Amino acid sequence: MNVVAKFEIPYYQCLDESSILHGNLPDSVKDTKQLVKLYRLMVLLRIFDTKAIALQRTGKLGTYPSTRGQEAVFVGMGAALANDDVFVPYYRDVGTLIQRGVKLSDILLYWGGDERGNCYHKDSEDFPYSVPVGSQPLHGAGIATALKIRGEKRAVLVTCGDGASSQGDFYEALNVAGAWKLPIVFVVSNNQWAISVPRSAQSASQTIAQKAVAAGIEGEQVDGNDVIAVCDRVTLALKKAREKNEPVLLEILSYRQSDHTTADDASRYEPQGIREKEWLKEPIGRMRKYLEAAKLWDEEKEKALQAECSVDVEGVVKEYLNTPPQSPESMFDSLYAKLPDIYLEQREQLIQKEIVAHG
Amino acid sequence: MADITLVEAITQALAYEMRKDKDVVILGEDVGKDGGVFRATLGLLNEFGPERVRDTPLAESMIAGLAIGMAAQGLKPVAEFQFMGFIYPAYDQIVNHAARIRNRTRGRLSCPVVFRTPYGAGIHAPEHHSESTEAIFAHIPGLRVVVPSSPARAYGLLLASIRDPDPVIFLEPSRLYRWAKQEVPDDGKALPLDVCFTLRVGTDVTLVTWGAMVKETLAAADTLAKQGISAEVIDVATIKPLDIETILASVEKTGRCVIIHEAARSCGVGADISAQIAERGLMFLQAPVQRVTGYDTIVPYARLEKLYIPNEKQILAAVTNVMEFA
Numbered sequence: 276m277n278v279v280a281k282f283e284i285p286y287y288q289c290l291d292e293s294s295i296l297h298g299n300l301p302d303s304v305k306d307t308k309q310l311v312k313l314y315r316l317m318v319l320l321r322i323f324d325t326k327a328i329a330l331q332r333t334g335k336l337g338t339y340p341s342t343r344g345q346e347a348v349f350v351g352m353g354a355a356l357a358n359d360d361v362f363v364p365y366y367r368d369v370g371t372l373i374q375r376g377v378k379l380s381d382i383l384l385y386w387g388g389d390e391r392g393n394c395y396h397k398d399s400e401d402f403p404y405s406v407p408v409g410s411q412p413l414h415g416a417g418i419a420t421a422l423k424i425r426g427e428k429r430a431v432l433v434t435c436g437d438g439a440s441s442q443g444d445f446y447e448a449l450n451v452a453g454a455w456k457l458p459i460v461f462v463v464s465n466n467q468w469a470i471s472v473p474r475s476a477q478s479a480s481q482t483i484a485q486k487a488v489a490a491g492i493e494g495e496q497v498d499g500n501d502v503i504a505v506c507d508r509v510t511l512a513l514k515k516a517r518e519k520n521e522p523v524l525l526e527i528l529s530y531r532q533s534d535h536t537t538a539d540d541a542s543r544y545e546p547q548g549i550r551e552k553e554w555l556k557e558p559i560g561r562m563r564k565y566l567e568a569a570k571l572w573d574e575e576k577e578k579a580l581q582a583e584c585s586v587d588v589e590g591v592v593k594e595y596l597n598t599p600p601q602s603p604e605s606m607f608d609s610l611y612a613k614l615p616d617i618y619l620e621q622r623e624q625l626i627q628k629e630i631v632a633h634g
Numbered sequence: 635m636a637d638i639t640l641v642e643a644i645t646q647a648l649a650y651e652m653r654k655d656k657d658v659v660i661l662g663e664d665v666g667k668d669g670g671v672f673r674a675t676l677g678l679l680n681e682f683g684p685e686r687v688r689d690t691p692l693a694e695s696m697i698a699g700l701a702i703g704m705a706a707q708g709l710k711p712v713a714e715f716q717f718m719g720f721i722y723p724a725y726d727q728i729v730n731h732a733a734r735i736r737n738r739t740r741g742r743l744s745c746p747v748v749f750r751t752p753y754g755a756g757i758h759a760p761e762h763h764s765e766s767t768e769a770i771f772a773h774i775p776g777l778r779v780v781v782p783s784s785p786a787r788a789y790g791l792l793l794a795s796i797r798d799p800d801p802v803i804f805l806e807p808s809r810l811y812r813w814a815k816q817e818v819p820d821d822g823k824a825l826p827l828d829v830c831f832t833l834r835v836g837t838d839v840t841l842v843t844w845g846a847m848v849k850e851t852l853a854a855a856d857t858l859a860k861q862g863i864s865a866e867v868i869d870v871a872t873i874k875p876l877d878i879e880t881i882l883a884s885v886e887k888t889g890r891c892v893i894i895h896e897a898a899r900s901c902g903v904g905a906d907i908s909a910q911i912a913e914r915g916l917m918f919l920q921a922p923v924q925r926v927t928g929y930d931t932i933v934p935y936a937r938l939e940k941l942y943i944p945n946e947k948q949i950l951a952a953v954t955n956v957m958e959f960a
Contacts, residue, residue, distance in 0.1 A: 422707070
C-alpha cells in the first residue's frame with residue numbers, strides 16, 4: 276500500500292478565551308486604532324441586533340436572523356475586505372455589509388420586506404443576500420472568473436453557513452475555483468447549527484475546512500470568537516487570492532447565541548446549558564478585556580460607546596420607519612430592463628386594484 | 635455565399651458577436667476543443683482563446699451560477715447545456731437567481747446571460763436527450779424563452795438574445811440542426827425578440843407553432859393549399875413574453891386556430907395561447923381551438939420517438955376538424 280495523499284488542517288487563534296494574546300499582533304491588525312475600531316463595530320452590531328429583534332417582536336420588522344455571538348466573524352471579514360473586492364454575503368452578514376457602505380437602515384428596510392434594502396449604493400458590485408441557502412458560492416466563482424478574465428487584481432469573498440456546506444453548489448464552487456485558480460475566498464461561518472440540525476449531524480467530516488482538500492485548494496479553521504484572528508486570516512486569504520489566484524476555504528468557528536431567526540424557537544432542540552457554556556468564549560467580552568489590559572479601553576469609554584451606538588441605532592430605526600413605501604407597480608418595474616408590452620396591462624390592473632383597495 | 639445549416643448559423647452568430655464585443659464569453663461542457671457535442675462552438679476556441687471559450691467542469695448548476703456571477707460583472711456569458719434533459723440541476727440558479735437578480739436589486743445588478751441548449755426529439759439520442767420542456771421556463775417571470783426554427787432565425791435571434799440585457803433561455807431544435815440549409819448573410823443584423831413571425835400568410839385557418847414543429851406545420855400548409863385551404867403559419871419564436879396580439883389578429887382574420895407543439899399537452903404553452911384566445915378572441919372563432927401536441931407521457935427512447943412527435947397527418951386532421959366544425 277502506498278499513501279497517495281495526506282492533509283492537515285491548521286487552526287488559527289490570536290486572542291484566546293482568557294483574552295491572552297498569543298504571539299505578536301499580526302501585521303494586518305497591529306494598528307491600535309484598528310483594534311478599537313473592530314471592537315466598536317462589534318458593539319454597534321450587538322446593539323443593532325438587539326434592537327432589530329425588538330422591532331420584530333413589536334411587529335415593525337419581518338423575520339430577522341440574529342447575529343448575536345457571531346459579531347467577530349462578520350466584523351473581522353468586513354475589515355479585511357478591500358474596497359474594490361466583491362462581497363457575496365449570506366443572510367447574517369450585517370457586520371460585513373456595514374463596512375461596505377450599506378446603511379443599517381437599508382438592512383432594516385430589507386428585513387422589513389422591501390427589496391430596496393438590496394440597492395446598497397449605486398456603485399456597489401456586491402450581491403444581495405442569497406436566500407436559497409448555499410447557491411451563492413457559485414456566483415462568487417463567476418464574479419472571480421470575470422475578474423480573472425479582465426486581469427484585475429481584485430478578489431471575491433463569499434460566505435455561507437455550516438448547513439450550506441452540504442449543498443452541491445458549495446462543492447461545485449470549490450471545485451471550479453480550484454480547477455480555474457480563481458481569486459476567491461470562501462468563508463463558512465460555522466455557528467454549529469443549521470436551524471435545528473447540529474453540525475455533527477450535517478456531515479461526518481471532522482472539519483468543514485477539509486472540504487477544500489478534495490477541490491485542491493487550501494482549507495483552514497479560524498477561531499470565530501477572536502476578531503483579530505478572523506481579520507488577519509481573511510486579510511491573508513484575500514491577498515493570496517488577489518496576488519496569486521489561489522482560492523482558500525476558511526471555516527470560522529463560533530456559536531449561534533440566538534434562535535435561527537425570529538421565526539424559530541431554539542429551546543425546542545438546543546440542549547440546555549450549551550449556550551451558557553459557549554458564552555464564555557463570546558467575542559465582545561474577550562476583546563474588551565484585551566483592550567482594557569492594553570490600556571486602550573476603559574469603563575468610561577465603554578459607557579460613551581454604548582450611549583453613542585444607542586443614539587445611532589435609534590436614528591437608523593427612525594430613518595427605516597420613515598421610509599416612504601414603494602409604489603405598487605415597482606413589482607413590475609425592475610423585472611426586465613424594459614417591461615415587455617404584453618405585461619403593461621397587468622401592471623395597469625395592479626394600479627387600479629390599489630386604487631380600489633384604498634379608495 | 636454558401637448555404638449553411640441551423641447549427642452553423644449558431645456558430646456564425648457567436649463568432650460575429652465575439653468579434654464585435656469582447657465581453658461575450660462562452661462556457662459549457664466540451665465547448666472548447668471539441669466544439670460542443672453538436673459542434674455549435676466549433677473553431678471558436680482557436681479564434682478567441684481559452685479565456686473566452688471555457689470548457690467547464692461537468693456540473694450544470696455550476697455553469698448557470700458562474701454565468702450569473704460573470705454577468706453581474708458586465709460580461710455577456712453564453713452558457714451551453716449539452717441537452718435540455720440535463721438543464722434541471724441549473725433550474726434553481728436560473729429561476730431563483732438569473733430571473734430575479736435585477737428585480738431583487740431594483741436594477742443595480744442584472745443578468746445578461748444566454749442559456750443555450752439543444753432540445754426536442756427526433757435524433758435517435760439516448761434517454762433524457764429529447765425533452766421539450768419550454769413551458770417550465772415560460773412560466774417564470776424575468777426570463778425570456780426564445781426558439782429559432784430556421785438558420786436565418788437562429789442567427790438573428792441569437793444575436794438579439796446575446797444583446798438583450800436580461801436572461802434568455804435559447805432553445806435550439808436539435809432535429810433541425812442539420813435539416814435544411816439556407817443563405818444567412820453574416821451581417822450582424824439581429825431579428826426582433828418578443829414578436830411572432832408570420833411565415834406564411836393565409837385566410838382560412840391559423841397554425842401556431844414554434845421550433846422543430848415548424849417543419850411539419852409548413853409541410854401541412856403546403857398540403858392544405860393543394861386542397862384549397864389557405865393556412866396562415868405563425869412561428870411564435872419568443873415563447874415568453876408571448877406576442878399574443880399577432881396571434882389574435884390572425885385568428886380574427888381566419889376564425890380558426892390549431893396550435894402545434896412537440897411538448898406534452900398538459901400545461902404546455904399551447905394551453906396558455908388557447909386560453910388567451912378564449913379570453914380575448916372568442917367572438918372571432920368559428921370553431922374551438924385545437925391542439926396537436928406530444929402526448930402526456932415521457933418522451934420515448936429512440937425506437938418509439940417518431941410516434942411521439944406530432945406528424946403532418948395529425949395537423950391535417952385537426953385542421954379538418956376546425957374547418958368542418960358546425
